[in-house]
Amino acid sequence: MKKLSNWKTPLTGLAILTLIVTLAMPVSAKTWKVAVGDAANSAQHEMGKKFAEALESKTDGKYKVNLFLNGQLGSEQDTVNDCSMGTLDFSLLAINNITPFSPTVGSLSLPYVIQSLEEAEQLTQGEVGKELAANTIRDAGVRILGWTYTGFRVLTNSKRPVKTLEDLKGLVIRVPKNAIMIDSYKAWGINPTPMAWSETFTALQQKVVDGQDNPFLTVHSMKFYEIQKYITTIRYIFSLEPLIVSEGLFQDQSKEMQAILIEAGKEATLHSAAHLRASEDAIKKDLVDKGMVIDEAADGEKEWIEKATKAVWPKYYDSIGGKDKLEKILNTLGRSI
Template structure:
């Protein structure tokens, strides 16, 4: 009997020790679980915004983007991070705008020409010969464009414009024919963006405007699908278009820029303080980027000449006269007659 009681006592003692050890292990691991949860909470405080554009990382838009990304990081102590997807890896501009509207893309830089398809007032930026020079551009962007066009985009499209980066004044590059006058443009197939202002402008100039995705252009010039294209000297040099074109004609027919946009969904993730930081960073980086593009314009034209392109120029007066009907046609169509006059009067 005593022997059985001793065995029972021993069994109870062993079970108690196992319970104590088990409880001790549970108590010991609990702080580690709490620490892990705290780390996860800290990581979730960080807001990551994905920004898409189709330029090179250190040229064009990239000049401003790099500055904006760093400023946002510094001013938010790393709590807001902008991840950049450049060179068009997230799709063409129209697809990216749709992504912004749906909230699947946080931020993007989209040309005014493409945005005209979503907000007609944006056509004012691209009207032929509307800007006299770079100072005039800056006055318009910080005045009528910011005050009238930006609110229209935001209210209709659920995307918020923050600032405008520059691509610069656009010129014409051709493969086989040198352009010395407006008459030389007649019948030429010139690649243009899928935007009414560009189509109407080149129809008025007597050319055959041919909309085409930018990614298809290089090969299309090689295979004579088109006779030429129009864009800024910056872009021509950046994408090595001098390899497939021989002639550069200075026309400065249209100034083009890219609007820095953020989806409403992404904007609402930010506190008011961080919204202000992003707004300021976008505007300050845009001014810096436009100044850089302006300073580089002449250098880029010289660079293209050094790389083998023959450079000519058509007098502005000759071009303005031919393109004047575009104002009558599109000004009325888009309801921007007063906006055009306001910009011209600055």
């Protein structure tokens, strides 16, 4: 403080005190927004909470995130656009809502490609996942930081038990606005109803549609047991829900901060897999306790698998980067086309 007397405008005692107090005040934390498509207690919410916890811990509280649940910040596809343009920081969303922007990601949502949680982990955390993540940066201007493992999309409806494709006929089924999923249902003999996620609960409640498909965790967190009676455990798509960050925001960070974001994403990914393993069976039981009826597809789902893979896979070879891309994925899993 001895040099203060040399300033052209001498500081008063009050000014000096104010300066000292200001310098001593802690810098407020930087807070980012995360759009979350699903409700509280969903797999997405669990993933988001773990990411927030890891980020805050690794930055000693200097960086935080706020989670905006239930699509408060727009539809999942809108949030991809917003992240790409830099008007939104992060989003947690279903993989099918990234596919229109980066079609190669659709390889992981082709029917019956992923047949277990372990296979989902192997693909997303390995070379396949790295390649797809690089493609989303190139194609969509967003970076995948982590993966939410939500489980197989099971079919629910309010009218009757469904065990065969014949049982499916006549039902009005909501699907996301995703071509692969639409074509899967067409292969099974029905024309599904594409609909935004934000409209789905009301449409089911008002009987505009009879059913929908989503993982057990989502069925539970969205309280579909209040408006749906029957579940069929089809396993045509394993639901992956990535955490994306605006690539512009990511590149604006220091190398140290970029590494922290990547590590926080990895921690949240591992937590998501552990959460699914720990909670899915209990959730199934609770759904039954709440009045839902769970049935398996007849004959090990053989007819569903045959029709969907035969009709859908070849149609999307070009969009996912070629038949060899799917062959590579299946070879990674010890299978072939």
